[in-house]
Amino acid sequence: MTSTDLQHLYNKAWLFASHAHVGQMMKGSNLPYTTHVAMVANELIFAARESDIGDLAIAMPAALLHDVIEDTAISEEALAEVFGAVVASTVACLSKNLIVPFSDERYFQAIAAHSREAAAIKLCDRITNLQSAPSTWSLEKRASYYEESAQILAALGHTNEYLNRRLTDAMARYKSLYVDGQREHI
Ligand code: NI
Numbered sequence: 001m002t003s004t005d006l007q008h009l010y011n012k013a014w015l016f017a018s019h020a021h022v023g024q025m026m027k028g029s030n031l032p033y034t035t036h037v038a039m040v041a042n043e044l045i046f047a048a049r050e051s052d053i054g055d056l057a058i059a060m061p062a063a064l065l066h067d068v069i070e071d072t073a074i075s076e077e078a079l080a081e082v083f084g085a086v087v088a089s090t091v092a093c094l095s096k097n098l099i100v101p102f103s104d105e106r107y108f109q110a111i112a113a114h115s116r117e118a119a120a121i122k123l124c125d126r127i128t129n130l131q132s133a134p135s136t137w138s139l140e141k142r143a144s145y146y147e148e149s150a151q152i153l154a155a156l157g158h159t160n161e162y163l164n165r166r167l168t169d170a171m172a173r174y175k176s177l178y179v180d181g182q183r184e185h186i
Pocket of ligand 1: 067125
């Protein structure tokens with residue numbers, strides 16, 4: 001796939017996600033939810049320049065669409081019709097609501113077993129989510145989010161050394177700002 005095709009695919013997936021998430025906001029803010037989606041895709045595209053994230057023609061649209069099944073009425077089948085079965089199944093494996101009964105362990109195992117692309121997206125998702133903490137979160141919630149990030153690192157970090165390092169750095173920064181540096185945020 002040429003880079004022009006990838007740019008077209010980015011915009012197609014971005015528009016699809018923007019329509020699907022319309023009206024939804026990022027947690028604890030009035031920013032559109034797709035702000036998060038674009039940050040994840042950005043992290044992934046930079047990672048693709050530095051490391052093997054799998055096939056960018058799969059991983060990039062799947063990154064933009066990664067919350068569409070979990071958070072909107074779009075089904076895996078509907079996604080497959082527009083973006084193909086591989087992108088759709090990548091998004092499906094990242095959708096917590098499709099893991100029944102749900103456990104973090106089963107969820108992370110399913111992602112690791114699915115593909116390098118799925119694991120890279122989950123790592124990028126958490127790296128970007130550690131950029132800041134929602135203002136509504138208590139110290140306890142921020143601390144548990146940090147612990148959950150350590151679980152993601154342990155479960156998926158081996159799949160990509162570059163993203164392992166990015167997540168490790170993002171966690172250290174988050175901990176010092178939002179867990180240890182609690183006084184500013186109470
Ligand atoms: Ni996400």
